[in-house]
Amino acid sequence: MKVKVNNSLVIIGAIISLIFATILGIYGQDISYYLNNRYPTIELKTVITIVTFLSIALYIVTPVLVLKILKLKGVYLLACITVFTLIGLPISLFSFFVWAMWMG
Template sequence: MKSKICIIILLISATFLGVYGQDISYFLDENIIEWNAMYYLTAVTYISIFLYFVKILWTYILQRKNVLKGNILNLYWLVTVIPSFLISLWSIFVLAMWWG
């Protein structure tokens, strides 16, 4: 049960960072350390993609240990791969537009 909750937390965290990366980088630039917001966005994008990668790896490990089986396993893979791919593409697109 703990591992399933951790997977859900990873998904929510990575999605939040991927979707709101621009706002987070502006916030960090204005309120924490005045640095170029582009560097903050780069860091937030990498962290988001890394969290998705960890989530995919964790789901695979749970599959190998037979913790997730049948329809639940298919649902986890569906919820893992599709949002990970789409939001990572969006984050990379936004990052590429920022870098010019």
């Protein structure tokens, strides 16, 4: 019973992390504008850099932690890697492109 609860919590945490990374990756520019309007001393380039690389880091760290904790094998391993790659790669490339355009 304890193992199933632990596995469920890890999977729920991974899904929340995936959603959070997606929101940061897609709306990073809007988040930087909002924070700059709310706190004018924060520079836009600083916020977009933090948000972009936090999103990319979440896409990299989350599957690694899931694979280490759950020790997935076979079809489950392939499914986990496929999901994180299909969702994370395009959004990370998009947010990196937006960040690169901001940097000039």
